[in-house]
Amino acid sequence: MSRQNPSTRRAVEAIRAGAPAEEAGHTGDTNGAAMRVAPVGIACPPDDLERLVDRVVGISAVTHGTSAGLAGAAAVAAAVSVGVAGTTDVPGTVALAVRAARLAARGVRTVGGEGDDVADRISWACELVRGRSPEDGLNLVVARVGTGLATRESVPAAFAVLTLAGDDAWLAARLAASAGGDADTVAAMAGTMTGARVGASAFPPDAVRTVRDVNALELDTLAERSGVARRKARIVLVLLKRHGLVREHRGGGWERLQSRLTAVDLSADLTDYEQRRVQDRAKLQSMISYNQSAQCRTRFLLEYFGEPAPVDWTCGNCDACDTQRAYAERTRRAVALA
Numbered sequence: 001m002s003r004q005n006p007s008t009r010r011a012v013e014a015i016r017a018g019a020p021a022e023e024a025g026h027t028g029d030t031n032g033a034a035m036r037v038a039p040v041g042i043a044c045p046p047d048d049l050e051r052l053v054d055r056v057v058g059i060s061a062v063t064h065g066t067s068a069g070l071a072g073a074a075a076v077a078a079a080v081s082v083g084v085a086g087t088t089d090v091p092g093t094v095a096l097a098v099r100a101a102r103l104a105a106r107g108v109r110t111v112g113g114e115g116d117d118v119a120d121r122i123s124w125a126c127e128l129v130r131g132r133s134p135e136d137g138l139n140l141v142v143a144r145v146g147t148g149l150a151t152r153e154s155v156p157a158a159f160a161v162l163t164l165a166g167d168d169a170w171l172a173a174r175l176a177a178s179a180g181g182d183a184d185t186v187a188a189m190a191g192t193m194t195g196a197r198v199g200a201s202a203f204p205p206d207a208v209r210t211v212r213d214v215n216a217l218e219l220d221t222l223a224e225r226s227g228v229a230r231r232k233a234r235i236v237l238v239l240l241k242r243h244g245l246v247r248e249h250r251g252g253g254w255e256r257l258q259s260r261l262t263a264v265d266l267s268a269d270l271t272d273y274e275q276r277r278v279q280d281r282a283k284l285q286s287m288i289s290y291n292q293s294a295q296c297r298t299r300f301l302l303e304y305f306g307e308p309a310p311v312d313w314t315c316g317n318c319d320a321c322d323t324q325r326a327y328a329e330r331t332r333r334a335v336a337l338a
Contacts, residue, residue, distance in 0.1 A: 006149065008032050011063040025065030031154040033064035033073035035185045038192045039238045039248070041080025045276060046096060047283075052081055053103040064151075067105035071118035072151035074104035076158070076189050083196030090163055093197070094126050097159065118152055121145070125156035126163045137164040138175050147181030154182050158189035169194040169202040215253055235273065296320050 007028030014024040037056055044052040056074045064070060078100035079093050087093060101119035125145045129137035141160045146153035158176065165172035172194040176187035200208060237254055240246045247255045290300055298315035302308075314321050 006030050006032075007069065008063045023065075025061050025063045025069070027066065028064035029066045029068040029151055030064070030149045031072060031151045031182065031185050031189075033060035033069050034076045034151060034155050034158075035188050037073040037077045038080045038196070039234070039241075041077040041196065042084055043235055043238050044077070044081055045280065046078060046082040046085050046087075049078065049096070049100055050103060052077060053100050056100075057104055068118050068151040071101035071105040072155035074100040075118065075122055075155060076193060079159070079162070079193040080196040083193060083198075087197065090166060091126075093193070094122065094159060094163070098122055118155060121152055121156040122159045125160040129160045129164050132164070134164050134171065134175055138179060142179055142181075147176075147179045147183060147186050149182050149185075154186050155189065158186050158193065161186065161190040162193050165190070165194055167194070167198050167202070169198050170204060170207070173203075215249075218254075239273075294320055294323065296324075 007025065007030040010027060011024040033056075037060065040052065040055050040059065044055055046052065053074045056077045057070055060070055060073045064073065075097040079097045082093050082096050098119045101122060105118065125141070128140055128144065132140070137160065141147065141157050145157045145160055147157045148154060157179065161172050161176045161179075165175060169191060173187050173191035176190040177183050179186055195202060237246060237248070241248055245257055247257055249255060286304060290297070290304075293300055296314035297318035297320050299309055299313060314324075
């Protein structure tokens with residue numbers, strides 16, 4: 001167990017000693033849960049934040065059941081989720097992550113001193129480095145935020161690096177890796193959160209090739225053989241992992257634990273996924289219709305949310321109303337000239 005996170009090691013030892021699983025993680029305040037939580041962010045969309053946080057708590061509490069451990073994991077998962085969904089606004093990503101951290105920490109035991117609020121420290125760390133050069137910002141992270149094993153240091157540090165790097169995922173990974181302390185974990189979190197926003201193509205091909213070769217990653221091959229997109233292949237793997245049929249190794253490798261993978265009943269998981277896919281598709285279509293419609297924007301939104309409006313009512317203030325007025329005026333002038 002030498003390679004395990006300290007909190008995970010303590011939880012495993014507690015369970016082996018007879019402690020109930022729900023109590024094993026009551027001292028887990030280090031960053032292991034936050035480091036490994038990205039699949040939850042990939043599988044759970046950001047528009048149902050409470051559901052996402054429930055999933056994070058469900059898989060993390062057994063080893064990292066403190067307010068700090070769960071808040072840090074929820075923050076990272078939320079940032080990954082909103083990135084996969086297509087959001088590239090860093091302040092908005094941080095704001096959602098802070099909300100998720102607060103949701104996860106509600107009513108949970110604290111370790112390491114009262115007032116060690118991970119959500120507040122994420123906000124503070126991001127403000128601390130905002131507008132600074134990467135070099136100056138990283139120096140502040142090292143000197144004031146910290147990059148140790150504790151969640152209250154490493155997770156805010158990762159979000160500060162995200163703020164410094166913006167859309168440059170390779171810069172985020174390199175900055176965090178050079179910070180000292182638990183640099184590999186900070187880099188993993190910062191690189192994951194940034195990479196979720198911009199995609200794997202943001203990393204240099206040589207670096208990606210090295211990581212895949214060293215860790216024997218075959219996700220692209222798996223996706224190609226299965227006939228589904230790479231992201232969907234990972235979602236399926238996460239579902240299989242949930243049922244104990246595969247294991248994910250640190251670095252991204254996967255190991256099959258049972259030979260008959262077709263024996264598991266994934267119907268409930270797949271139904272849930274399909275329902276969310278249909279809902280997401282409907283929302284996307286509504287957004288497209290909103291952008292393409294010549295109808296009053298305010299009226300469109302009122303009708304979308306089920307609010308009644310008189311038959312001929314328009315707001316008179318949006319771009320669509322302006323266009324309709326201009327068209328009516330041109331038509332009136334044309335008629336008058338005729």
